Amino acid sequence: MAVTLVLRALGLGDLLTAVPALRALRRARPDDELVLAAPAPLEPLVSLLDAVDVLLPTPGLGALRHGVGAPFRPDLAVNLHGSGPQSIADLLTTRPERLITHRHPDFPRLDGPAWKGDLHEVERWGVLLACHGIPVDPEELWLPPPSEPSPAPGAVVIHPGAAFPARRWPPERFAAVARALTHDVTRTVETDGREAGARPVIVTGDEAERPLATEVAERAGLGREAVFVGQDLAGLAALVADAALVVCGDTGVGHLATAFGTPSVLLFGPTPPDLWGPPTTRPQHVVLWSGTVGDPHAPTPDPGLLRLTVPAVLEAARTLLVGGVPCRTNTAGLPPDQGGPTGKTGSRSVSSARAMSD
Template structure:
């Protein structure tokens, strides 16, 4: 669904983008958002989605503003009743500081109520499905870009990129320990336990990277307490960045990163950090992080038919250490 739009077309001064999901979902959308910025460099671009992840792209100049799609006032956007959505549409235009010229939306159902409401707001709407059709093996970056391509907006660079300027204060750097130039970040968590490689194996990897002359530094959030226990027992430094900008700062200081199929893995890869991502029940042909130096470890398509625990158990510590060596060679 959508209008045909000419890149650079005059009159496109304000763009609203609806894209829900977690950190990784926004990172794989970055090439498409960057294509919008390249097509209309002076336009004001507002993201309705993950505001925390959106802060990375605001800092990078890809978008201008990000609002949480979980905000109560946006809920009527998903209601069928047009009159209920009117107040939300007015607030969107207030945030855009004027009338909306183009709306872009990725949703499970592109013909759904939010797209219909956005079509009342904007002169032109580009909408596409947020996930590829079942059974297809198109990478998420390419799938999302296809909606813009069909509308006439080229997405030439399909590599997610996040540029990060150092933001940590001196106190923060002192608390987490000065980067030695040989730190390797380890994140043992993800958005769901079924995607997590056993925590004990991450601890074995941490011990192994020390033998390579690297120092493991564990990045963690509130949900990662159990996954970090074996790493803490090994004496690894654990840092809990206050937000995603601070997390990006930590990752940027590291020579490499190891993690699960997670948003943090996508962020590390987009920052250009050598990244090793461990997959089990999910398909890296669709979900692998993209970056200049990425290694994915997966037993293969047969993993999709296995219990998640078994698929992950088949990934060995040796395989992971070998992947780290390849990334750094």
């Protein structure tokens, strides 16, 4: 059987933004065994994806050359990892019959489109594959719901963490949102007589984010039972898939909400949402952004992110929770002199925060 090997040895959001490209490859080569080289912890989501046959555990760059290797010679290798040179070198060690990748000066014999830092991450891989006659539907971001039941069905999920401090909205603001939404549930029970706990507000995070999640929960007046930390990816996916709402920053959890169609309020900071945000055709995902571009790897919260207010987040969250659709905004309702509408959506000349250079 012919083998197509795809390299995407990155994180959660990176996998989910590559789903349309993976599905396009499956359609283009239906008889191939499609092998995805990606980190092993992503397996619960890869198993939901109808495009991938085999996950080759690949923790990062260099693993194909010096670690896991590839127990086969692929007929086609596809670089969905980055622009090179390391990702290209990794795939070349598998001795593919053919390689699809972006053009790089270190490999002048390999043809491909130039890397452009101002493309949305989904569009980037669509352009790459289109150059080889493989059309990609950028709307194919969906995943089927996981079979694992949610430990908190219908919850409002507050996810305060992010990979870098620049993308972390202050914990006291997340707590204010959680406290207000908890009050909304209590008031609904008192007014309508609905059963308490019908829409719990919970705080999520990985094990390293336990102090942050606990702080947010304590500030919000939530009990320990509201802290869901250290879930494996299957458990986190189940929580998000069955949630009433997700409130988070520019993180992989936001991409999970997009994949499962869960309503979400997404707080963008230094990176423009037109590089990593959800499709503009999906109004159940509301993006708040000040309109300014910053350093996504800065050691402190981005100034633009700090301009997003608790009332703006609550307005979007409450509208979604009652089944409404807020107007999509990149400005959090701020006036023009404070980051509000100016007719601009931010610079598209800045490289994507997570567009890998190698």
